[in-house]
Amino acid sequence: MINVTQPSIGAEELAAVGAVFDTNWLGYGPRTQEFEELFAEFLGVPADRVLFLNSATSALFLAAELLGIGPGDEVVLPSNGFIANANCVVAAGARPVFCDLDESHLNPSVQDIIDVLTPRTRAVMILHYGGYPGDLEKIAALCAERGIALVEDAAVSIASSVDGRMCGTFGDLGVWSFDSRKVITTGDGGMLYVRDPEVARRARRLAYHGLEDRSSFTTAVKSPHLWWSFDIEDVGRRLIGNDITAAIGTVQLGKLTRFVERRAAIGRRYDRAFAGVPGIRTPPPLPAGHRSTHYFYWLRFESLAIRDGVSEDLLGRGIYTSWRYYPLHRVPHYGATDAVLPRTEAVSDTALLLPAHQSLRDDEVDLIAEEVIKAVQART
Numbered sequence: 008m009i010n011v012t013q014p015s016i017g018a019e020e021l022a023a024v025g026a027v028f029d030t031n032w033l034g035y036g037p038r039t040q041e042f043e044e045l046f047a048e049f050l051g052v053p054a055d056r057v058l059f060l061n062s063a064t065s066a067l068f069l070a071a072e073l074l075g076i077g078p079g080d081e082v083v084l085p086s087n088g089f090i091a092n093a094n095c096v097v098a099a100g101a102r103p104v105f106c107d108l109d110e111s112h113l114n115p116s117v118q119d120i121i122d123v124l125t126p127r128t129r130a131v132m133i134l135h136y137g138g139y140p141g142d143l144e145k146i147a148a149l150c151a152e153r154g155i156a157l158v159e160d161a162a163v164s165i166a167s168s169v170d171g172r173m174c175g176t177f178g179d180l181g182v183w184s185f186d187s188r189k190v191i192t193t194g195d196g197g198m199l200y201v202r203d204p205e206v207a208r209r210a211r212r213l214a215y216h217g218l219e220d221r222s223s224f225t226t227a228v229k230s231p232h233l234w235w236s237f238d239i240e241d242v243g244r245r246l247i248g249n250d251i252t253a254a255i256g257t258v259q260l261g262k263l264t265r266f267v268e269r270r271a272a273i274g275r276r277y278d279r280a281f282a283g284v285p286g287i288r289t290p291p292p293l294p295a296g297h298r299s300t301h302y303f304y305w306l307r308f309e310s311l312a313i314r315d316g317v318s319e320d321l322l323g324r325g326i327y328t329s330w331r332y333y334p335l336h337r338v339p340h341y342g343a344t345d346a347v348l349p350r351t352e353a354v355s356d357t358a359l360l361l362p363a364h365q366s367l368r369d370d371e372v373d374l375i376a377e378e379v380i381k382a383v384q385a386r387t
């Protein structure tokens with residue numbers, strides 16, 4: 008079976024985990040700090056603003072809490088988004104307001120967001136679809152101008168940037184994921200960037216029980232009496248990462264450029280294979296100054312029947328395809344099934360994601376393209 012996504016891990020990651028075992032310190036510690044520092048440097052932000060957590064979902068829920076989102080508030084987000092984006096809004100007692108998208112890059116345009124803003128809008132939460140930054144700069148400018156918080160879910164856009172500035176650093180809060188389907192993985196894990204240093208300190212407390220110091224050891228160094236005592240001002244949870252997963256992350260981060268180059272090459276190979284084939288539309292070229300992680304490679308077909316037929320034919324040949332994301336406004340629990348989002352509907356009815364992970368071989372890419380073209384031609 009050829010998968011849509013797949014981790015690329017091996018001996019180096021295993022050796023890094025072995026080295027952590029040898030230190031006999033598995034929890035949050037020096038490897039976690041090192042990973043946070045490297046990631047901050049990679050983003051071009053101060054190290055105290057970056058927190059390694061146990062998942063991107065934890066980071067999104069924490070982001071909603073840090074922004075103080077609650078009952079009576081609205082949060083604007085694309086319907087073409089990940090389930091945790093809506094869940095963290097609903098869990099906070101606020102209302103998710105879904106917006107439509109631009110059919111070229113499959114992210115909301117700035118106008119799509121303006122169309123659903125109300126005086127109750129407290130935050131906008133966007134992702135960068137498949138790694139495409141889209142209208143990020145304009146959306147960040149809009150939010151700044153209107154005093155609305157911006158949360159960027161950069162889970163799949165770890166290597167994406169606009170004019171050299173990394174996606175995830177345009178808003179007040181940014182989130183990355185290292186789950187096993189992402190470009191780089193730690194098994195499970197996520198990163199949170201908090202632009203404001205005070206809010207970042209609060210994030211660190213809330214990520215570990217509300218405690219200012221994470222271990223009685225650091226407390227003991229500061230005050231050698233009753234170091235097991237503690238005080239809390241904010242009740243927190245337990246969302247932090249650990250040295251085992253951080254050690255894997257440090258190795259994976261070092262491979263990111265290579266992984267993304269391979270993904271870009273796979274995208275170009277697909278583009279060439281599908282160029283000029285009737286009934287198949289490929290993703291648009293990136294605008295000047297934009298860089299993508301190339302996380303998704305999507306195609307558009309002329310109808311739902313063709314799209315579904317292509318995915319079934321490919322599955323029969325051992326090639327798994329999929330569509331992300333099932334439109335969130337269609338999920339009854341979010342109370343927005345009456346939202347009118349024609350472009351989101353059209354895309355989710357006719358688009359398909361092809362396997363695009365960095366471990367795909369050229370002959371596999373060629374085979375997938377050939378099977379797609381055959382499946383389309385059989386139906387037109």
Ligand SMILES: *Cc1c(COP(=O)(O)O)cnc(C)c1O
Nearest residue numbers: 062063064089162184185186197
């Ligand atoms: C995978 C993903 C998440 C969730 O990441 P976890 O680390 O599994 O919690 C959030 N948003 C997007 C866009 C994702 O693709």
